[in-house]
Amino acid sequence: MTAHDSQAASITFESVGKSFTKPGGGIVDAISDVSLTVEAGTITGIIGRSGAGKSTMLRMVNGLERPTSGRVLVGDQDVGAARGAKLRTIRRDVGMIFQHFNLLSSRTVSENIALPLEISGMAASEIKTRVTDLVERVALSAQADRYPAELSGGQKQRVGIARALATEPKILLSDEATSALDPETTQTVLSLLKDINRDLGLTILLITHEMAVVRDIASHVAVIEGGRIVEAGTTYDVFIAPQHPTTRSFLSGVTGVTLPAFIKDKIRKQKPETDSEEVIRVTFAGKHATDPMLALLTRDLGIEVNILAGAVEEIGTQPFGNLLVSLNAAKGDEARAYLERHGLLTEVLGYVG
Numbered sequence: 001m002t003a004h005d006s007q008a009a010s011i012t013f014e015s016v017g018k019s020f021t022k023p024g025g026g027i028v029d030a031i032s033d034v035s036l037t038v039e040a041g042t043i044t045g046i047i048g049r050s051g052a053g054k055s056t057m058l059r060m061v062n063g064l065e066r067p068t069s070g071r072v073l074v075g076d077q078d079v080g081a082a083r084g085a086k087l088r089t090i091r092r093d094v095g096m097i098f099q100h101f102n103l104l105s106s107r108t109v110s111e112n113i114a115l116p117l118e119i120s121g122m123a124a125s126e127i128k129t130r131v132t133d134l135v136e137r138v139a140l141s142a143q144a145d146r147y148p149a150e151l152s153g154g155q156k157q158r159v160g161i162a163r164a165l166a167t168e169p170k171i172l173l174s175d176e177a178t179s180a181l182d183p184e185t186t187q188t189v190l191s192l193l194k195d196i197n198r199d200l201g202l203t204i205l206l207i208t209h210e211m212a213v214v215r216d217i218a219s220h221v222a223v224i225e226g227g228r229i230v231e232a233g234t235t236y237d238v239f240i241a242p243q244h245p246t247t248r249s250f251l252s253g254v255t256g257v258t259l260p261a262f263i264k265d266k267i268r269k270q271k272p273e274t275d276s277e278e279v280i281r282v283t284f285a286g287k288h289a290t291d292p293m294l295a296l297l298t299r300d301l302g303i304e305v306n307i308l309a310g311a312v313e314e315i316g317t318q319p320f321g322n323l324l325v326s327l328n329a330a331k332g333d334e335a336r337a338y339l340e341r342h343g344l345l346t347e348v349l350g351y352v353g
């Protein structure tokens, strides 16, 4: 086993349920029958709307909540069954960062980062060396003696990350860590998390309500709704062929392609009797992303294609293109079969008369 491997741990949810008793009585099922494996060393995103159960899932990984049914494992350790010293050991292996940073305002950057090490009883000289390294890793050496109030949001989150890494955890949990940050700062924090995942090899499990965060950082994603996982897979597969309506609705904002207004106003689901144009979403993935397929469609089948909107982006390291086109509806079946034969995905969005 390499040093890289030894840093990571998997997380396994085995048929997990979690219910709470409401203050006035009655039961709320926050999580129902969730099974999910987060592979060691991956960055995995859990995406869902407010109240879907994301925080509850995360809090069961570090033992802040215990499952009502099923098991949550960190590596091969059952978190829900652990007590006392065993639970403390698991918690040292699981760091966490928060939307609102949760820094102590009376402590400097260095002192905030040192806190978990002081609690663990580490010798002062060792703490000093470790904190100096951590401050450097998150590029805050110049701010080491400043207080949280003197820092920007992005800097505060970098302190939060350094503090979470202090005990050299195998897993880093991120609870909406970029939700309070502007887009540019979000990118800086996400790329720091990516570097940490690559350099230290630790597993990152993040919860978010933004698909852009998943696209930019996660290799795997699970979509949660009403306490249940409705879709899970590699980010790439979920982006190119989302199966669940909730996933599609999260994706509609980030795939960058929406119908122009002049079509949106006219498009109908039903195919009209008279001559009409079929509006199709064509998804180009992997090695086909840069093939001139539409030109070939015209050359081979004589079908002309109007491009309405399009974008090519990158998910992980793979190109991913999304194009909205229209073509003669009478030729729709033939055109889509041709494109699918050549490895593209198609979806009929509607018709314009």
Ligand SMILES: Nc1ncnc2c1ncn2[C@@H]1O[C@H](COP(=O)(O)OP(=O)(O)OP(=O)(O)O)[C@@H](O)[C@H]1O
Binding pocket: 020, 021, 022, 023, 028, 029, 030, 048, 049, 050, 051, 052, 053, 054, 055, 056, 057
């Ligand atoms: N301690 C608790 N007592 C009672 N109900 C709770 C408790 N914690 C969570 N819930 C309920 O469980 C459900 C899931 O909550 P959870 O916080 O996990 O969702 P979430 O997806 O993280 O939402 P948000 O993004 O708004 O934080 C909600 O209906 C919530 O009200």
